Amino acid sequence: MRSRLLLVPAVCAAGLLALTGCVANDSSEAGGHAALTVDSGADACTVSANTVPAGNTRFTVTNSGDQVTEFYLLGDDGLRIAGEVENIGPGLSRDLVVSLPAGNYFTACKPGMVGSGVGKAAFTVTKADGAAAVSTDFGAQIDTANANYASYVKDQIGQLVTGTDAFVAAYLAGDDDTARSLYPTTRAHWERVETVAESFGDLDPKLDLREADLEEGQDWTGWHAIEKDLWPTDAEPGFVAYSPEKRQQLADQLVADTATLHTKVQDLSFTLAQQTNGAIGLLDEVARGKVTGEEEIWSHTDLWDFQANVDGAKVLYAGVRDILIEKDPKLVTTLDREFTDLQTLLDAQRVGDGFTLYTALSPAEIKALSDQVNALGEPLNKLTAALVL
Template sequence: MLLATACTPNASAGSSDGASAGLTVTSTTDECAVSAATAESGPLTFAITNAGDQVTEFYLLAEDGLRIVSEVENIGPGISRDLVVNAQPGSYYTVCKPGMVGDGVGRAGFTVTDSGTAVAPSGDEQAQIDAAVTNYRAYVKDQVDQLVTGTDDFAAAYTAGNDDEARLLYPTTRMHFERVEPVAESFGDLDPRLDNREADLAEGEEWTGWHRIEKDLWPPADAGYTPLTQAEREAVAAQLVADTATLHAGIQDIELSLDQLANGAIALMDEVANGKVTGEEEIWSGTDLWDFQGNVEGARVLVDGLRDLLEAKDPDLATTLDADFDALAAELGEHRTSAPDAAQRDIAYVSYGELSPEDVKALSDRVNALSEPLSRITATLLG
């Protein structure tokens, strides 16, 4: 019956009493079947099941079809994940991205009708939400401000041939990006231009950004790699600076909501679990642990900013998250080589390649222990 409903254009999800609407999504190689094309405004839960043979993603896009309202990434074959959003009335699109490359499949219109119940809470709770959003917006702007200046310095060192200086600046500057990565991902194709790994590229896609320069600064040992020419260095560095400036301009008036903050914390830990702790992010430089720290710090900033709301809703969950964040930070700290100086210029972690299998497992276990309670934060806050 659910599959039949998913194929019915006029299917609708919602409830007259304003309760959270539940929708199912089935992702395959060439389909993104949502159980309803409309829902009432308020808390919506998309239960996504990957019935294909590739890792997939699910996106809820804004009316322009470009801006990402919310997303769930890294859904493995046979795995189900929930996306909880506090949806305002309006027009949206849903789309799945099997293989996590390209334009996605099954893009379809999705309409949120007015339930007649105000989506935003009022009173003291609304004031707490407003404060959390305001504070996080300021944090994002500060991090991107520092990202701009760090990127300028990094690009200047790289184009001047000061490779040792560029290698020092690479991981510390990227931390500013990693702390607010979900915000950068909301700007369409800007995030891929800045942060695509070679393995992420679609056929025919130009490779730009941090990881293109990373490979040139830490070239593979095999004889098949050709270093970039001076002209190519200047071009890729200029593109990185320009794209970072575009990100900086875009976040100045960015609008954020409670569910975006909570989902952002979840997304940052997903980044750790599916890239940093596996050593896949910084494959040439081995600086994954800096990225790891940036993601964890960004997630904790978000949770701390929502603390008053979370403690009012579920104080036990807040206590559990604190303990799990502390335990993960302690485990990560085991691999510091030194405390960073005031400018965070020291590479304060061992290279990822120096970790033993036992080290990786210990970090992974801590990440998984934190990810489980963190995955409940959005539903708890919107409930």
């Protein structure tokens, strides 16, 4: 709930993303790089090939739909953005040029530039002799990491907008079962970028304030105010369900504040220190509220939030990992291990597409999660100094 990132607006975030006009390409290697075409339609995202050798790759994205679109190259977690090109109008083409190491990725398009996108598909970059070398210029790597994280934040808040719309529609219709099912999955988009969202002054308490943190005379709005109404049996004795008028008021405010947040994140840029401190801050959020069960006091969906905070921290770490390998390879080994160990503990609590409710965890399971958060927190706290100083 406390601001950690001081953000500055930017006219654009360039990095290694080369955005040009219409260029005719085929899917063969040419001029020392792989050249692919992408057709972004209303409900499909068709890439001319799903495998390229490591090195420079150019995607020429053509919008065959009727909405402004964008194209994403995602990391192997399906969350981290390795490259993106946006604001492609109907009938237009733009290029995305990225320098890629070998690994697994995903491609996707986003007609309308909000929501989860369409046509998500696996994409592989292979090791190959004679492939163009991936840039080892630290300045270029940092610029790319900063630009890609800004794109990731916009993507997550864009998905928060559409998710909130669906959640609110169910809540106002009195379909509480659907609203309860959408509550933790929609909030995950907030939790993945929570330290950024918290930086916008009063938007954070409007959207995410817990009842226990209310000050005298303060209006209570946002997710947790609605959470209490959706899980009334876990509220205090005598709690009275909200009237339709109050539901409407809270729903309208949630949608409006989320839209404001979406507007504010469009012109963000980041420094390397802001990224690394953001990763540290997200793990602090886990330690302070999620692992203690204090965040979702009525729904008990704390592990959904826990996973989302860890997702966000891993995205930030993955974005700077190649730089850290050159600076402090031992720290990379430690962080890789501790992130893996924490994810193993979380995976053990998965139930279907979700998680065990916090109230179903044993004291031993809570302690194990808490101990592993601390085990990861110690080396993660060294990340900023290792990269910036």
